[in-house]
Amino acid sequence: MTLKAVYDWVDERLGLSELVAFARHKTVPIHSGSHWYYWGGLSLFFFMVQCLTGVLLLIYYRPGAEAYESVRQITFVMHFGWLIRSIHAWSASLMIFSILVHMFSVFFMKAYRKPREFGWFSGLALLGLAVTFGFSGYLLPMDELSYFATKVGLEIPASVPVIGSAVANMLRGGLDVNEFTVQRFFALHVVILPAIFLPLLGFHLWLVQRHGNAAPPSVEALPPAERKSEPFVPNFMFKDMAMWLIALNVLTLLAAVLPWSLGKPYDALAPAPLGIHPEWYFMSPFEMLKLIGAVLPGSAGEIAGLMLVNVGVVLWLLIPFYDSTRESERRGRVANYFGLLLIFVLLATTAIGYWTVR
Amino acid sequence: MTEETHLEPVAEGPCEKNTRRPFLIAAGAAGLAYVAALVYPIYRYLASPEEMEMNVAAVTKVPLKDAQKLPPGSVQMFKFGSAPAMLIHHKDGRWIAMTAVCTHLGCTVQYEPEADRIHCACHGGVYNAYTGANVSGPPPRPLKLFKVDVTDTGVDVSRA
Numbered sequence: 013m014t015l016k017a018v019y020d021w022v023d024e025r026l027g028l029s030e031l032v033a034f035a036r037h038k039t040v041p042i043h044s045g046s047h048w049y050y051w052g053g054l055s056l057f058f059f060m061v062q063c064l065t066g067v068l069l070l071i072y073y074r075p076g077a078e079a080y081e082s083v084r085q086i087t088f089v090m091h092f093g094w095l096i097r098s099i100h101a102w103s104a105s106l107m108i109f110s111i112l113v114h115m116f117s118v119f120f121m122k123a124y125r126k127p128r129e130f131g132w133f134s135g136l137a138l139l140g141l142a143v144t145f146g147f148s149g150y151l152l153p154m155d156e157l158s159y160f161a162t163k164v165g166l167e168i169p170a171s172v173p174v175i176g177s178a179v180a181n182m183l184r185g186g187l188d189v190n191e192f193t194v195q196r197f198f199a200l201h202v203v204i205l206p207a208i209f210l211p212l213l214g215f216h217l218w219l220v221q222r223h224g225n226a227a228p229p230s231v232e233a234l235p236p237a238e239r240k241s242e243p244f245v246p247n248f249m250f251k252d253m254a255m256w257l258i259a260l261n262v263l264t265l266l267a268a269v270l271p272w273s274l275g276k277p278y279d280a281l282a283p284a285p286l287g288i289h290p291e292w293y294f295m296s297p298f299e300m301l302k303l304i305g306a307v308l309p310g311s312a313g314e315i316a317g318l319m320l321v322n323v324g325v326v327l328w329l330l331i332p333f334y335d336s337t338r339e340s341e342r343r344g345r346v347a348n349y350f351g352l353l354l355i356f357v358l359l360a361t362t363a364i365g366y367w368t369v370r
Numbered sequence: 371m372t373e374e375t376h377l378e379p380v381a382e383g384p385c386e387k388n389t390r391r392p393f394l395i396a397a398g399a400a401g402l403a404y405v406a407a408l409v410y411p412i413y414r415y416l417a418s419p420e421e422m423e424m425n426v427a428a429v430t431k432v433p434l435k436d437a438q439k440l441p442p443g444s445v446q447m448f449k450f451g452s453a454p455a456m457l458i459h460h461k462d463g464r465w466i467a468m469t470a471v472c473t474h475l476g477c478t479v480q481y482e483p484e485a486d487r488i489h490c491a492c493h494g495g496v497y498n499a500y501t502g503a504n505v506s507g508p509p510p511r512p513l514k515l516f517k518v519d520v521t522d523t524g525v526d527v528s529r530a
Contacts, residue, residue, distance in 0.1 A: 090415055091414035091417070091418050096412075
């Protein structure tokens with residue numbers, strides 16, 4: 013049987029040639045901002061690294077009371093366990109970084125406009141899930157840092173009036189962070205979140221196939237004859253692969269040169285260590301709440317801070333409804349200012365946060 | 371990725387092929403090295419417990435503290451390396467130690483003092499309780515005996 017015959021046999025049953033025809037027609041626009049197109053793919057790459065290293069960690073990780081001991085074993089006893097754990101931690105950060113870059117590039121290219129609104133919504137949901145992955149995964153080693161990070165993080169839902177403390181107790185599985193917390197965060201991290209993330213990611217990627225890459229308004233305004241593009245297969249795909257290879261090299265270099273540490277086992281009676289601060293992607297909201305708390309002390313400040321962050325998120329989510337077409341230049345400009353303001357606030361609060369870490 | 375096709379040909383014909391082949395060989399070798407660099411740490415990581423057990427299994431002597439007090443007609447199970455083994459104090463006073471892993475399909479066998487035999491419950495294999503010889507049932511080989519040293523403080527079992 014020749015290879016051709018095997019292909020024909022499968023093709024007749026699964027319709028591979030339709031996929032091939034589709035791939036052949038897929039193109040990617042070429043313009044001065046084309047390099048921004050890599051960041052979605054990079055986010056996907058780091059997510060795949062997370063799946064692989066996550067499964068590898070799962071082979072030795074034991075949630076519950078033995079959590080710290082099992083992570084100690086992975087880090088110091090199993091061959092290359094330190095490297096796999098370190099890659100998982102670094103790739104988490106790089107994935108969130110890539111998603112943020114991807115999000116802002118989509119924003120300023122106005123790729124959320126009709127007909128790509130669902131791409132924007134699903135993308136933001138994926139970012140929200142990625143951050144929740146980060147938060148839940150951070151507790152799993154059950155060292156000092158994870159303990160306090162989770163403790164402080166859960167104070168945020170706890171400050172919501174009326175239902176807050178019930179929600180926080182439910183997430184914690186008790187009144188304080190303990191073995192039950194790590195057990196349910198584990199279930200969240202390896203079962204619940206992936207079960208939501210994967211289909212949503214599939215939807216997001218399907219939308220990209222359906223609508224193609226958006227070009228920035230200045231390019232879309234050009235007559236079709238002046239717009240340049242290249243085929244996805246093989247031109248853009250090879251460039252994408254090259255970016256993934258670079259990403260893999262950067263990732264392994266970071267993981268090997270700056271391996272993720274493991275602190276002391278958590279002790280509910282020990283004071284918080286000096287200089288403790290949230291992960292970089294939580295620094296900005298953390299600092300915002302702190303700054304508002306300084307202006308408006310007490311629970312009024314907490315609620316005002318939460319409201320402000322939530323209003324910001326909702327406005328950001330709804331931007332496709334405000335700036336929906338090319339027709340209104342004024343709205344397009346306002347959206348741009350909003351994006352720039354958000355970048356400024358995120359960078360400024362993060363900088364202040366790191367500046368004031370003691 | 372198709373850069374090499376734009377190279378200025380030094381000469382016509384076969385030379386063009388010569389510039390491409392070394393490139394492809396080098397790229398293939400680099401790719402293989404890359405895959406090996408990814409697969410090797412993962413393999414070692416997954417093989418870690420196996421390696422640890424190998425180290426444990428490499429022991430040649432197991433001291434059993436206070437085992438000299440074992441009454442006649444009884445058995446003490448212990449681990450020789452990573453596998454179960456048994457120390458039998460026979461009614462006639464003889465000390466016998468042997469592996470407790472059935473040579474048929476690896477079940478753990480048991481000493482039956484009433485019948486004075488070793489029996490495997492999985493498929494009914496029977497061994498001699500003094501020599502380890504396979505007497506009846508499916509076991510293809512005898513159980514391996516260990517050397518036994520009874521002292522005032524315990525029993526030392528070592529590889530025969």
